[in-house]
Amino acid sequence: xxxxxxxxxxxVGNELHKHGVTVACGRTLERxxxxxxxxxxxxxxxxxxxxxxxxxxxxxxxxxxxxxxGAGVRVNDRGAIVVDRRMATGIDRVWAxxxxxxxxxxxxxxxxxLPLGTTAHKQGRIAGINAVGGDASFAGSCGTQAVKVxxxxxxxxxxxxxxxxAAGYDPFSTTVDVDDHKxxxxxxxxxxIRTTGDRRSGRLLGVQMIGAYGAEISKRxxxxxxxxxxxxxxxYLNDLDLSYTPPLSSPWDPVQxxxxxxxxxxxxxxxx
Amino acid sequence: xxxxxxxxxxxVGNELHKHGVTVACGRTLERxxxxxxxxxxxxxxxxxxxxxxxxxxxxxxxxxxxxxxGAGVRVNDRGAIVVDRRMATGIDRVWAxxxxxxxxxxxxxxxxxLPLGTTAHKQGRIAGINAVGGDASFAGSCGTQAVKVxxxxxxxxxxxxxxxxAAGYDPFSTTVDVDDHKxxxxxxxxxxIRTTGDRRSGRLLGVQMIGAYGAEISKRxxxxxxxxxxxxxxxYLNDLDLSYTPPLSSPWDPVQxxxxxxxxxxxxxxxx
Numbered sequence: 427x428x429x430x431x432x433x434x435x436x437x438v439g440n441e442l443h444k445h446g447v448t449v450a451c452g453r454t455l456e457r458x459x460x461x462x463x464x465x466x467x468x469x470x471x472x473x474x475x476x477x478x479x480x481x482x483x484x485x486x487x488x489x490x491x492x493x494x495x496g497a498g499v500r501v502n503d504r505g506a507i508v509v510d511r512r513m514a515t516g517i518d519r520v521w522a523x524x525x526x527x528x529x530x531x532x533x534x535x536x537x538x539x540l541p542l543g544t545t546a547h548k549q550g551r552i553a554g555i556n557a558v559g560g561d562a563s564f565a566g567s568c569g570t571q572a573v574k575v576x577x578x579x580x581x582x583x584x585x586x587x588x589x590x591x592a593a594g595y596d597p598f599s600t601t602v603d604v605d606d607h608k609x610x611x612x613x614x615x616x617x618x619i620r621t622t623g624d625r626r627s628g629r630l631l632g633v634q635m636i637g638a639y640g641a642e643i644s645k646r647x648x649x650x651x652x653x654x655x656x657x658x659x660x661x662y663l664n665d666l667d668l669s670y671t672p673p674l675s676s677p678w679d680p681v682q683x684x685x686x687x688x689x690x691x692x693x694x695x696x697x698x
Numbered sequence: 699x700x701x702x703x704x705x706x707x708x709x710v711g712n713e714l715h716k717h718g719v720t721v722a723c724g725r726t727l728e729r730x731x732x733x734x735x736x737x738x739x740x741x742x743x744x745x746x747x748x749x750x751x752x753x754x755x756x757x758x759x760x761x762x763x764x765x766x767x768g769a770g771v772r773v774n775d776r777g778a779i780v781v782d783r784r785m786a787t788g789i790d791r792v793w794a795x796x797x798x799x800x801x802x803x804x805x806x807x808x809x810x811x812l813p814l815g816t817t818a819h820k821q822g823r824i825a826g827i828n829a830v831g832g833d834a835s836f837a838g839s840c841g842t843q844a845v846k847v848x849x850x851x852x853x854x855x856x857x858x859x860x861x862x863x864a865a866g867y868d869p870f871s872t873t874v875d876v877d878d879h880k881x882x883x884x885x886x887x888x889x890x891i892r893t894t895g896d897r898r899s900g901r902l903l904g905v906q907m908i909g910a911y912g913a914e915i916s917k918r919x920x921x922x923x924x925x926x927x928x929x930x931x932x933x934y935l936n937d938l939d940l941s942y943t944p945p946l947s948s949p950w951d952p953v954q955x956x957x958x959x960x961x962x963x964x965x966x967x968x969x970x
Contacts, residue, residue: 532939543949544942551936565937572941581941644941645917648951651939652924664823665837667804667923669844669853669916670816677819679920 429571430634431586431620437636441578450474487541489526502528506539511563513553521557523549530566532654533585533631534593540567568654569632572644579639581647584632584654587622596625598695600687604680606641608672615641619684623660628692630660633684642674646681660688701843702906703858703892709908713850722746759813761798774800778811783835785825793829795821804838804926805857805903806865812839840926841904844916851911853919856904856926859894868897870967872960876952878913880944887913891956895932900964902932905956914946918953932960 427435439449454471458481461467466478489505499515499522500508506528513521525541527549545567555562572581590597599622605614617637623630633650637643653663663685670677678686699707711721726743730753733739738750761777771787771794772780778800785793797813799821817839827834844853862869871894877886889909895902905922909915925935935957942949950958 542942544939547949548936548939566939568939570939570941572943572946574943574945579943579946583939583941639945640912642914642917644943644946645914645921648938648940649917649920649924651941652921652928655938656924656928664820666920666927667816667820667838667840667842667855668920669842669855669923670814671844671846671851671916673846673911674844674851674916677815 427580429569430580430582430636431588434580434618434620434634434636437618438575438578438580441576445576448476487525489541491526494522494526502537502539504528504539508537511566512556512561513549513564514556519557521553523553530564532566532568532657533590538567538569540569542567542571544570565655568651570647570651572647574639577639578636579641579643580634580636581644582632582634583647583651584630585622586632586634590622590624590631595629595631597622597631598625598691599623600684600691602680602684602687604683605676606637606680607674608676611672613673617641617643617646617680619680621660621684621688623688623692625692625695628659628661628689630654630658630663630685633681635681646679649679649681660685660692664689699852701841702852702854702908703860706852706890706892706906706908709890710847710850710852713848717848720748759797761813763798766794766798774809774811776800776811780809783838784828784833785821785836786828791829793825795825802836802838804840804929805862810839810841812841814839814843816842837927840923842919842923844919846911849911850908851913851915852906852908853916854904854906855919855923856902857894858904858906862894862896862903867901867903869894869903870897870963871895872956872963874952874956874959876955877948878909878952879946880948883944885945889913889915889918889952891952893932893956893960895960895964897964897967900931900933900961902926902930902935902957905953907953918951921951921953932957932964936961 427438442449453474456470459467468476468478491501491505494507502508507522507526509522509527513523515522524546528537529540531538552562552564568584570583587597587599599620601620603616603618606617607614615638620634622632635643635647664682668679699710714721725746728742731739740748740750763773763777766779774780779794779798781794781799785795787794796818800809801812803810824834824836840856842855859869859871871892873892875888875890878889879886887910892906894904907915907919936954940951
């Protein structure tokens with residue numbers, strides 16, 4: 427879970443262990459061999475030697491840019507096609523969108539590479555509008571992601587400390603452990619929320635959240651994503667008129683409890 | 699369900715019927731009598747005559763303003779205390795917040811009366827900050843509400859057609875029936891989403907949503923609430939980088955599918 431802070435990734439690791447999954451990180455896969463019974467043997471560094479019925483190899487995404495380069499379209503050092511916010515390539519009437527292009531990011535000055543389905547759909551819509559004579563501009567990604575792992579959901583949006591610092595922000599984060607809904611109503615579960623903001627400006631930079639499937643983690647992260655698109659401060663989250671009913675939230679939604687913890691810490695810090 | 703359009707209220711009514719609840723609307727309650735076995739008899743117009751173990755009477759909220767009026771604080775024609783955005787009453791060092799005050803609304807020029815816990819908490823925080831020498835202003839409510847009814851959740855934010863028209867907007871609405879997540883992943887359920895926008899400006903005015911408990915209805919309405927706070931257009935919802943994973947959403951989140959339906963209808967309409 428390299429797109430989450432390591433300690434939050436551990437929560438996901440624990441969920442995998444709990445369901446009988448062996449997690450072996452930091453190994454180099456050396457070979458996959460057929461075995462006499464038709465199954466597979468996976469061998470790697472550190473003594474990795476596991477039988478398998480199916481091997482899924484997930485090694486990331488690389489833009490297939492042959493067609494683009496052949497047409498004289500510029501690609502960046504990762505091989506991603508360089509486009510402007512209108513998804514124009516610089517060659518007349520040639521537009522590009524999706525996993526093959528670099529991505530404007532609402533919190534970064536320079537484009538990044540985020541090959542995600544959500545981004546591809548949005549970029550494709552913008553390219554399509556412009557291709558038929560319209561005038562639309564891609565608003566940008568903010569790195570929103572969600573994943574369900576057995577009974578957990580992990581979601582994030584924006585930048586983590588390490589990402590924000592690399593981009594020139596002065597970030598810090600606070601973490602809360604808060605009920606998804608009023609504890610007096612049955613079935614409440616804890617959500618871990620890490621809120622990241624900029625020390626200089628108070629600007630919201632990102633949120634990471636892990637909790638039970640059913641705790642509306644992924645759409646709670648979207649509240650923060652909507653605030654990032656508005657260029658909002660952390661404090662702004664507290665202004666939002668979010669829905670509340672005891673089985674589903676609290677008068678201050680968990681995402682606001684996270685914002686208040688950050689804000690308190692920031693104010694104390696700012697006084698010294 | 700008077701805070702939802704009547705046809706959406708019917709969906710909630712059907713859920714009640716399905717679980718054996720008798721719904722009797724438009725009756726006037728005439729008396730509640732004790733019965734010889736210790737239970738109660740509820741009698742009303744239209745032949746209403748029902749036995750009951752418990753009677754819950756929900757007749758709305760009226761501000762208890764005796765203390766305020768006694769102190770010379772101004773109240774409006776509904777009896778709600780008149781405050782400014784800093785929750786000041788106009789009398790030095792007297793602040794008011796909660797179900798006893800009128801409420802600034804992000805989409806309305808004049809304050810309204812919305813006695814909700816979420817609003818009370820936000821107003822109380824603002825009043826508290828100002829009471830101890832800070833300077834904070836209440837951002838306003840947008841009428842966000844959610845309710846769980848057996849296996850359904852109904853949620854709303856902003857204004858419905860009838861409310862928006864009364865406020866001087868030129869509203870229309872479109873309705874979609876969309877899967878909460880990718881149908882190829884087990885357990886997808888339909889969400890009914892009604893999106894309301896302003897014909898003149900394209901501004902987002904409100905969203906009503908009904909779907910299964912577990913379909914993240916209440917936090918999906920909060921995405922729209924966040925957009926309302928930003929004064930956004932309906933089209934703006936499509937720009938948001940919302941989270942996606944097949945068990946929890948689609949590359950275009952349902953709230954965006956609703957926005958696209960509205961936008962298509964608006965563009966076709968605007969051409970004629």
